[in-house]
Amino acid sequence: MPHDQGPHVAIVGAGFSGLLTAIQLLRHCPAIRVSLIERRAAFGPGVAYDTGNPGHLLNVRLDNMSAFPDQPGHLADWLAEQPTWRAQDGFITRGMYGDYLRHLLDEARDGAAERLTLVRGEARSIEAEAAGWRIVVGDQVVTADAVILALGNLEPASPSGIDAAVLASSAYVDNPWRIDVERIGAARSILVIGSGLTMVDAVLTLRRTGRRFTALSRHGLLPRGHATVPPQPFSGEFSGGPAEVLGQVRDATRTHDWRAVFDRLRQNARILWRGWTPEQKRRFLRHLRPVWDVHRHRMSPGTAREIASLLASGELTVLAGKLTGAVLDGGTVEASWRPRHRRRPIRDRFDLVINCTGPLGVIQHSAEPVIRDLLAKGYGRPDPLGLGLEVDEAGRLTNAAGEPAAGLYAIGPMTRGAFWEMTAVPDLRGQARDLAATLTAGLAQSAPL
Ligand SMILES: Cc1cc2nc3c(=O)[nH]c(=O)nc-3n(C[C@H](O)[C@H](O)[C@H](O)COP(=O)(O)OP(=O)(O)OC[C@H]3O[C@@H](n4cnc5c(N)ncnc54)[C@H](O)[C@@H]3O)c2cc1C
Secondary structure, rough: OEEEHHHEEEEOOOHHHHHHHHHHHHHHHOEEEEEEEOOOOOOOOOOOOOOOOOOOEEOOOHOEEEEEEOOOOOHHHHHOOOOOOOOEOOOOOOHHHHHHHHHHHHHHHHHHHHHHHEEEEOOEEEEEOEEEEEEHHHHHHEEEOEEOOOOOOOOOOOOEEEOHHOOOOOOOEEEHHHHOHHHHHHOOEEEEOOHHHHHHHHHHHHHOOOOOEEEEEEOOOOOOOOOOOOOOOOOOOOOOOOHHHHHHHHHHHOOOOOHHHHHHHHHHHHHHHHHHHHHHHHHHHHHHHHHHHHHHHEOOHHHHHHHHHHHHHEEEEEEEEEEEEEEEOOOOOOOEEEEEEOOOOOOEEEEEEEEOOOOOOOOOHHOHHHHHHHHHHHOOOEOOOOOOOEEOOEEEEEOOOOEEEEEEEEEEHHHHHHHHHHHEEEEEEEEHHHHHHHHHHHHOOOOOO
């Protein structure tokens, strides 16, 4: 791709983060050209919103899902023009939200066709050039002045203890985002490892008469539900380390709805996180994360009702414990786990095991070629907790020597080590706008990207 028609930014990953960064760049920087690189069939919806299942609802109210921080009504205005859509307690389907993102992509292409290039394929390696970067995408090469990594969450990794024969068999699904519903066929008893929103999704996708699900996680905690009507906002402040903040949360929930307290905490999370020492962050991840996750990542009220009814009917059982083994026995899997606070393991048989432990938590263990390549070449390094890539406030990667990597940025969940709350649209849309503003300001001063 030629360098001679104005600055060129390549964005790897065309989910929400990559798409919105592209749109913000095209809007605010008339000279810029953008290439969006995506390995999935669809550009825009990413992993979360590429679903046609009507049971898959957003887990954030539509009022807070506009793609643009300065246009809070943008999604609602778009929905008002759509012939068919339905909100349940203020939550639309994730598929509908995917259509919204596809619409934004079409609009961007209509407005700046000659400045936006879609490149389909997997970016596998990145190389610094004299001026800029070279990305290998399948058998193509994309050259750019700056690269933004919008890779989303790390792919899940299988939990330890599962026998290699199980991992290689059709009785095991390692990535719940790629469940082949047809292949699962007649499976009646399903062990789901994990009990968070990923488990909820898998169960809602696969539920059918006569099928039983057992969800196993260390704490056996289920995500809480959103209220049918949004609670009165809480406007208090939080300060100090994880233990102090926990105390302030407990105090606040004596007089306010816990959801409002967590929503406020979430708004403060970035500042709190940046003020904590690495040891405080580690303590939070070790001891408080399970509690944070189930209060912060909530089910829509409709989804919560579905899950409650599956629990009541016995179709879904949630257990607290640690998987200790899983071996193939004939066509079924014999799994064993140690219940929480108990020594003696329990065994049971399942037709199918699904890994719903969520995104991989340690970037050093990632098998993604582009991440391994980047770390091996020292263009980036893991953040001190290994949650993702180390970036500065602007999103610029820190290289292996501890210096800012010129023209190499990351956005989205990969930057959680720096910001913590960088997983959902209400945070990502602001990050996309700010990153585009940083690049635009640099160009206006003729600084290198
Ligand atoms: C099931 C689910 C439901 C969710 N529901 C909500 C919700 O209701 N509300 C909310 O605010 N948030 C929700 N989230 C959080 C969601 O992660 C964010 O809203 C947002 O979609 C993240 O976008 P992203 O672009 O950062 O990541 P992704 O959507 O994961 O996009 C990353 C993209 O990069 C591509 N990619 C990765 N590596 C390469 C490579 N080497 N080469 C080429 N392409 C590559 C991937 O194929 C992918 O399309 C949900 C998440 C999940 C998983």
